[in-house]
Structure formats: structure tokens, C-alpha cells
Amino acid sequence: MLDFNFQNETKIIFGKNSFDDLSKEISKWGRKVLLVYGGNSIKKNGIYDKVVAQLDKNQLIFEEISGVKPNPRLDLVLEGIDKARKSDIDFILAVGGGSVIDTAKAIAMGAKCNKDIWSCFSGEVFENEVLPLGTILTIPAAGSESSTTTVITNQDKGLKRAFSTEELRPKFAILNPETTFTLPQKQTIAGAIDIMAHVFERYFTNTENVDLTDRLCEGLLKILIKNIPIVLEEPENYHARAEIMWAGTLAHNGLLGTGREEDWGSHMIAHEISAQYDITHGFTLSIIFPAWMKYVYKTNTNRFAQFANRVWNIEIDLDNLDRTAMEGIFETEKFFKQIGAPTRLRDLNIHDEHLENMSHKCTMNGSVGNFIKLHQGDVNKIFKLAL
């Protein structure tokens, strides 16, 4: 186990009645709120009205930024920063999934910062004050509701980049599983894959002696594998939705990575697909992860065999650990297919015309990943395995 620091101050407010404390929580931080959301879905399903009623209850004043799209874009962030400054906003409330929350975080970063905010996503130091923000999660996926990270796409440059700092952790995350009942199947599936991917990025490590976090990762994966098919059959199954929602937060709140080197190569590779083709994040992961696993598993066959055994209940074949490892990878790919996710680039009609360039962009700042450090040639081979 490696040395680590871990602190997660986000207050989780979970359950059917979790909206009730919204205005009380916001009032700790100020009175002028910037409400950030996506499209019409929160108006159709009544969440918008509930939020406004809560804000009105305590006479909180609010402005809005709406229209956040998947793979959230820098231009809307800049618009939000402008509005936050002009309206002297105290607090940002994100109502939505990861794209909405990431947009809100980037606005929170920029509101009190005079430099070009994109420069921080390109590696420049960020030392400014961050506006406090809170979240009402409607799509369990990104884990952004209690994480330190925001991922933004610069559409002019064709780049999708992440930025992390402890100050970006939301002050609270309201998680009401009922808000996910009306999610389109596609978003439920893509979100669930994103959650599994967040566990994978931590689980596949060469750090030794990480028994405890291994078990936590395996536990999360097992409950996802059980509950994802249930919610696809029964979208209003509260308890299965609740398991997935809480797992989504825990998968990415920092706990599962304590004491271990994390990987994140697959996320970096997958981001290139989104940047090039504007594909839903989760579906880039269901394509890249099986290919990545096949490319890297021989680096640490034991770990992949343990994964096959503990997560997929495959008996360990001590005479052929490679086979056990590969069975776990095939089960993963099969599961993604079963729940209706693409597992090959061709499933999304993507062929090899841009792969070389995408591999170049992915590694332009150096290698990606830690399980194996992947250079341009490796990334290109992974893309080809995913064709």
C-alpha cells in the first residue's frame, strides 16, 4: 500500500426526501445562486419546479445557465463565468449529470479568476478562489458530484481535457434515486459503464498489498453487475436505482484509489473518441476498456485472474492463468453487449481514418496510463483492437 491523503468533505444527502434541505444547505454559502442545467428533461420530470420552489422558500435569488450538452463545452462555461461575474453570484447549483456538474465546476473556477480558464486545463497552475457549488444529481455516472475533477471540451481545438483540485469538491450532493426513473435507457447504460470504468481505473494497478481497496472495488463491481440489468428491465425499481446511484458516487470520491497507483489510460484514450466524434462518454469506455484489457493483461496476469475469479465468479485455472484472465475480459465485454452498449468502434460506424491522428493527440503531452505507460504506438494498437 502506498502512502496517501484522503479527505472528502462533500455532504451526501441521499434518498426520497433529499430535496427538502436544499435551500438550507445553499443558505450557508450565500443568497445569489447560479442554476446550471441541461435541456428540458428536468422541466418535464418536475425537478426544475421542485428546485425553484425550494429556492423561493428561502428567498434565494437565482440566474440560470442552461443548454449543457454531453461532452460539455468551453463556450458555455465562458458564458456562465460572464454571468456569474455580472450577477455577483455566491453559489452555483448544478442540476443534472456529469456534464452539467463539470460545467458548473469550470464556471466556479473561472468566476474569480482573471486568466484564460482553458490554460488551466492545458497544465497551467490554478491558484484562485473557487465559488462554492452544490449538486443535485440526475444521472449516476461521472461521480463528479463529490469528486475534485471537471472535464471540458474545447470545441475549437478538438480537445477534451480534465482539471482537478480539492477546492472543486461540491459542498453537498443531493442523490434522489427517483430522479433517475425517467432516464432514457441509453443514458442509464452509458452512466453505468462510466461507473464501472471508474472502478477499473483504480482496480487495475501494479501496486501490491492493496487487499482492502481490492475488495471494495470488487464489491462495487458485483453490485453494478447485479443491479444494472434490473433497472433496464424495471426503470422505476427504487432500490436497484439507489444501489447504482450510491455506487456511482463511491466509485469516484477518491476512496477506492487510496494507497494505490491509478491508471486512467483508458479514459484518456476514450476522450479522443468523444473529442473526434462527439460520442457519449460511457460508450467510448465500453469500446476502449475491453481492448485495453486485452492489450495490457499480460503485464499482471494475476491481477486479471483475480478480477475474473472474484468479480465474474470464474474458477481460477492455475495451469493456465492467461485463460482465466482472458475469460474475465470476455465476460466484461459480453456484459457490456448484453446491456446494450457498443463494444467496438464499428458498432458506432467508426473506422480507421482518424485513429493515427487521435493516437497522436492522446499522447502529445507524453505517455498515458500507469498500469503500462502507453505511447502513441500503443494507443494506436488499442484503437485497432477496438475496431
Added chain:
Amino acid sequence: MLDFNFQNETKIIFGKNSFDDLSKEISKWGRKVLLVYGGNSIKKNGIYDKVVAQLDKNQLIFEEISGVKPNPRLDLVLEGIDKARKSDIDFILAVGGGSVIDTAKAIAMGAKCNKDIWSCFSGEVFENEVLPLGTILTIPAAGSESSTTTVITNQDKGLKRAFSTEELRPKFAILNPETTFTLPQKQTIAGAIDIMAHVFERYFTNTENVDLTDRLCEGLLKILIKNIPIVLEEPENYHARAEIMWAGTLAHNGLLGTGREEDWGSHMIAHEISAQYDITHGFTLSIIFPAWMKYVYKTNTNRFAQFANRVWNIEIDLDNLDRTAMEGIFETEKFFKQIGAPTRLRDLNIHDEHLENMSHKCTMNGSVGNFIKLHQGDVNKIFKLAL
């Protein structure tokens, strides 16, 4: 899954170099420190000198309260409160195990409170400011290093009682597994049992649809069952010590109880043994838990069968679930014996002379536990099963 709120602000600083930031962390809160510790062990093993060197480095001023004993006592708490007031202390630093930390917490409660602090342990409302405190853990056991709780013994009244409030969460917890290398075997064993017991108190619930926290609980128990025998054979096995130490914190930081009704009946019963006979807390739990399990398992045989299967790898006998459940209980008791813990009152030369009175005291404020609500007669039967 039940609705819940969860927030744990304690900063975990884990590993071999975790002492390095001590004075920086304290300096966020003030300059006058009250150092609370037990006996000579931290002087013998060099921890005291390291702490003092860190405090000196940033010119922090400190007073001391030492001599904390297991089942920490109210009189030392009162002495500490007096010293904290007279010296106008800003911050309390606990260096030790649960008894030391609980003493520090009770001092932190009392330093700015004018009423009799024991009254809060007897159910009176506590609404005062709490002094900030930090912890350097040397015994993985109580989980007090990031919990909301303190447990104090009023020796005059023969009562051991707990008090909880979010304000009691330490600001930081420094967890260096090396500090546990020199623990006497008895303390290692008793501490490990306390950790397992904290998981049991959450695991054995009648709340349904708690897949995720079930898996987290089972994961923790599995790594404890693996690593406890290792550290008893190899006291300086860093990695096994690290697994146990991190498990000890996670077992009691609130996470495992999210969304489920917790029990705590066994702890209440076990406290009576400590109050009457001044027995190490962990050893009262290794005696009471097997008896409690035998007394209650038929209330929810499925849960006990799941425990047997997932934690102890016992095959489920669908024709006789009771048998499967009982096998899990026997395995638990056998494990406690194997690691050298008492599992019967007679192992500590305790017989039935005070059991009636202890059962009365345990339930004088009402029934204890939630899995089954236990009244005086039930508690007495559990004591008898434990004879």
C-alpha cells in the same frame, strides 16, 4: 435502502511519512496544544519524541494530560477540561488508541461548556462549541480517529456511556502503520476484534436492499480475517498492519452504515462487562458477539446464511439454512479463539453473580439493539449463553 446523510470531514494522512505534516495541520487551528496520551509506551517507542519535535518545529506551545487507561475515565476528562480552560488551549492532539482519543474528545466537549459534562452522556442536549482536535492513532480498534463518538466510564456510578455529535469528528487522523509494530499481542487482538465488531453492528440489520454496503462490510471482514493472523505471526509486517489500520478507520467512519439500520445491542451489553470488571473492550466483544448471534440469528436466517457464505466461504445448504447460519457463527467464534481471544465469560473467570444486575443496568434506559430489541430478560439470556 433507507434515506441517509453522510459527511466525514476528517483528513486521513496515511503511511510511513504521515508525521511530517503534523505541525502544519495543527497550525491551521491555533498555537496552544493540549497533548493527550496514555502511559509510557509512546515514550519507549519514540513517538512522543517525534511529536514534540514536530510541535517545536513550528513553535507550538503544549500542555499534557497523560495516564489515560483503557475504559477511559471521567475524572481524567475533568482534569483535562480544567487544564484546557486554564491554559486557554486552541487544539487538542490525541496520541494513542480509542481510549486516548475518546478522552481528548470529551475534553474538547467540556472545554467551552459550563454544565456537568457527564449529563450529556446521560442524554442531556449538548449545544456548545467543541475545541478542534486531531489524532495520531497507535492502536487500530475503536475507529474513534474519524468518528463522531466518545465513550467514557463514570467510575463512581459504574456506568460506561457513549456520546455522539458531528462536531466531534477529528480534523485529521494520522495513521502510520509502523506505530503499531510494537503493540502487545493482546492489544492487537482486542483491537482487531473491535474493528470486526464495528462491521457486525452494521452488517446485521433487517433493512433490505443494502447490496452495496453488504459487499463493503463483507470485504472488510475478509481482509481482517486474512491479515489479523499475519500480524500476530509477523508484528512488523507493514502491509498487513496497514490493511488492518485502514480497515479500522473505514469500519467506523459512518460509510458502512449508510442506508441501513444499525444494531449496537452487543456493544451495549459488552460495555456492562467492562463497567463491572474493567475488561478490555475487544475481549468483551469476542465473548458477547457469538452469544448474541446465537440468540438472534433466527430473526433473519437469510442474512446469517449470507454472512456464512460470503465471509466464511461456507456453501449454502438450501435445505437447512439454519445450519448454514450456525456454521458461520461457529466459524466466527472459532476464529476469535484461534487468534487468542476469550469467547466465554468463564475464560475471564467471570461467573453468574452479577449478570442479573448487569442486565438491569444495560436496559435501564430502555431496550438495546435494533436487529431485535433486547429487554432485560433477553440480555440476561445472552449473558448466560456467554458463560
